Amino acid sequence: MIDVQCLEKANGLVVVVAGRLDAQTSTQFSSLSAEVLGRGSKNIVLDLSRLKYISSMGLRSILNLAQALNAGGARFAVCGLQGMVAEVFEITGFASVLKTFETPEEALSDA
Amino acid sequence: MPEARTFTWLERPARMESFREIEEFVLDAGRAARLPEEKLWKLRLALEELVVNIIQHAYSPAECGSVEIGWGSDRPGEFSVEIRHAGVAFDPLSQEEPDLTLDVEHRVPGGLGIFLARKMVDQITYRYANGINVLSLRLLS
Numbered sequence: 001m002i003d004v005q006c007l008e009k010a011n012g013l014v015v016v017v018a019g020r021l022d023a024q025t026s027t028q029f030s031s032l033s034a035e036v037l038g039r040g041s042k043n044i045v046l047d048l049s050r051l052k053y054i055s056s057m058g059l060r061s062i063l064n065l066a067q068a069l070n071a072g073g074a075r076f077a078v079c080g081l082q083g084m085v086a087e088v089f090e091i092t093g094f095a096s097v098l099k100t101f102e103t104p105e106e107a108l109s110d111a
Numbered sequence: 112m113p114e115a116r117t118f119t120w121l122e123r124p125a126r127m128e129s130f131r132e133i134e135e136f137v138l139d140a141g142r143a144a145r146l147p148e149e150k151l152w153k154l155r156l157a158l159e160e161l162v163v164n165i166i167q168h169a170y171s172p173a174e175c176g177s178v179e180i181g182w183g184s185d186r187p188g189e190f191s192v193e194i195r196h197a198g199v200a201f202d203p204l205s206q207e208e209p210d211l212t213l214d215v216e217h218r219v220p221g222g223l224g225i226f227l228a229r230k231m232v233d234q235i236t237y238r239y240a241n242g243i244n245v246l247s248l249r250l251l252s
Contacts, residue, residue: 023130023163053152055159056224066215084152091230092223093211 001025004032007104012043012075014104018050021058029058033065042074045107049080054088066098075099077107118181118193125166125176125196133162133180137192144184146252154192154250157231160224161194161203161246169198169244194246201244202237204229 002025007014015036021029036044046062048054062078069076077099081089089095101107121136123129134155141154162178170176179195209222229235234249 023127023159053155055156055163056227057159057163059223063215063218067218070215084149084156088156088227092227097213097215097218 002028004029006036006039008041009104009108012045012108013039013041014045014047014108016047016050018052020053021051021061022053022055023057026057026061029061030064033061033068036065037068037072043108044069044074044076045101045104046076046078047080047104048078048085049082051080051085052083054085056092059088059092059094062094062098077101077110079104079107116183116185116191118183118191120179120181122177122179125170125178125198127163127166129178130159130162130166133178134158137180137182140182140184141190141250144190144252146190146250150190150250150252153231154190154248157228157235157248158192158194160228160231161248164203164224165194165196165198165244168201169196174198188252190250190252192248192250194248196244197242198244200239202239203246204235204237 002017002019002021005016007016013036019025066076079101081095081100101110121133123133137158138151138155141151146154165178176196176198181193183191203225206222206225208226232248233251236247238245
């Protein structure tokens, strides 16, 4: 239901999330987030281009990750918003409170 | 008095394990009623936000409460869902809207789910009668 892949790039870490981020998968995402935090990268991009569905529980887990990274002095951005995910980010204001980009390359190089 | 309508119901324990079945029950009916793809994800999101809220808050952990979901599509282009439970009386529509302009540091997650659910459907009402909470949703295609 949810698949998370980490890509270590020269200038940061890209976390690709595929599937659904909802009430049933957000706990799983949160434990994967802890792993991401443990890697200690200071430039992290969440690539949501393969995410098909997100609910408030999913938004909450992304917010938790963003807050933890900010607190640790890391930079956090999201990219690849499309379809219903883009619409939910827009409606809830997440698209304007988080740094958003089209591609992981743009998101990483903007740092 | 609500108008007479034909509804098909599913009753399940108010627990997270029930959610996938509840979702499929409603979405299968939505597909059969030929709701467009956009209405289907909106229906799915509204349902998740409202039903998960009931599962988490309607009953105390010691209670073995249940939730009932019904759907009806009596008129073409119209799809209705009702969500009922006998837990604590709570009108989710009376909640204040969250502040969507706060930055990442100051964002508090509460209230977002109900806010989203309200945005997803064309009409939503709440009533409480005889110990039962009833949420009625309507989607127009």
